[in-house]
Amino acid sequence: MSKEGQKRNVVIVGGGYAGALLARSLSGSLNPHKYNLILINERPFAIHLLAGARMTVSEEGNFEHLAVMPYDNLFINGNGRVVVGRVTEIEETAKGKGGWVVLQSGPLDFPYSRQEMHEHIQYWRRMYERANHIVLIGGGAVGIETAGELRDVYPNKKITIVQADDMLLNPTYPTKYRKDIEKRVRARKIDMVFSELTDYIPQYGTMGLTTRSGMSLPTADLIVPTFGPRPNTKWIASLGPDVLDERRLVKVEPTFEVVNHPGVFAIGDITDCNEQKQALKYTTHATVAAANILSFLEGRPRTKKYKGSTEIILIPIGKRRGSAYFDILWGIVLGDWFVRWLKGGDLVVNQTRRDRGL
Structure with missing residues (x-):
């Protein structure tokens, strides 16, 4: 949270398909004099998972380089920044009034740098070949x-x-x-x-x-x-026992606002939307969520609703x-x-x- 009179922080956790689309959309809409837009991701790059099978099997198509994508140009007019780390919990000050995210840094289960990604891909190519x-x-x-x-x-x-x-x-x-x-x-x-x-x-x-x-x-x-x-929802469960359903997915309103937690939004794989988890749906997720986030920040009702895909x-x-x-x-x-x-x-x-x- 920022103090009165200072810029407010808008934090997006996760730079996958949904998070990256939302970050890019908001970077073109938020007033940089009023808001800091921060994207937190475990790696300093995104991995295009649809190419994962091909790039671990062969070098054809140069996917090892094309599918490992930097965030250098993600934000429109440079209106945003990336913080590398893993969020472990959210602490609310009061419902609808913001709070803090708690970060954990250190080695991850998956490759963390471009060099490690290269080694990981080469390893699997050798395993398949042998x-x-x-x-x-x-x-x-x-x-x-x-x-x-x-x-x-x-x-x-x-x-x-x-x-x-x-x-x-x-x-x-x-x-x-x-x-x-x-x-x-x-x-x-x-x-x-x-x-x-x-x-x-x-x-x-x-x-x-x-x-x-x-x-x-x-x-x-x-x-x-x-x-x-399974989608990682442990960190957002720190908001309280009412956040997750029996499948450990985040309960969201049609506006993508987390149920009973105004000002906290969730899109993508972690939501309880009754649909298959697929990247092609997340353009619509991001469009709906971005409109409602702007409404929330401006004190207006959240009226844009997701009707499924x-x-x-x-x-x-x-x-x-x-x-x-x-x-x-x-x-x-x-x-x-x-x-x-x-x-x-x-x-x-x-x-x-x-x-x-x-």
Whole structure:
């Protein structure tokens, strides 16, 4: 908080897709004589996760450099700054009156510098190259895309996806689409094992994998978890027991204001919005939240409301194959040409760079 008469601080925690879009929007709207705009992120750069599978499999496309994006030009007219650190909690002075964020610095679980990112990527490329039978644990979008990228580079390696459900993806999507993408994955000579769970991920160098039911994949020599991480909401839970729902997601109003906490807004993966967590939805999240943040700062009612998004998913299975689903009309399924045109080629990295002023 700033003292009376001084500039007020507007703090955004997290510089991923949603946070970066919100920071850029607010930097063009906030009066720099009245407000300090501060973006706090764990790394001094953003990672374009849609390119993660491809850049850890091969050097093609130069994604190691293009998908690791600096924040240098994020703020319009330089109206904002980045602080590198991890937020561990929020302390409110009084509801609607602001407070403090508490930072923790130090080593993180994921690569923290560009050099560490380079080493991490090179490590995984070596692991994939050396392996004979790669097992991917998780049959969601990440697992499918990783399998496709591997098949492009290694046409003869054995690749297996182990999925806990009885089909790929999750029940948000209709059976016809889940079966369509299974057919396309099998056409790339990728094996699938359904309705199997694993209790642990063996270390590299350990041969074989045994599932909870006792099924064995004895030739597996590289086991890779490809299920998505849970959103980190522990830090915002410090506001009180009313902040999170039973799934540990942040309860938000249609304005994206945190329930019972005026002046605190949440967008992106951490929200309890009834939708799949996808970057393509977060442009709308940021637009709605930015309008309401400006209203809050100016003492006006927050009237802009989020009405949800149509479920859309585009999954490349390598650079030239893939499947897409649009939850409109009867549910539209599109194939290779559409995914290749819209996503498979550059994995939306160029548009994402433009969104960050690069």
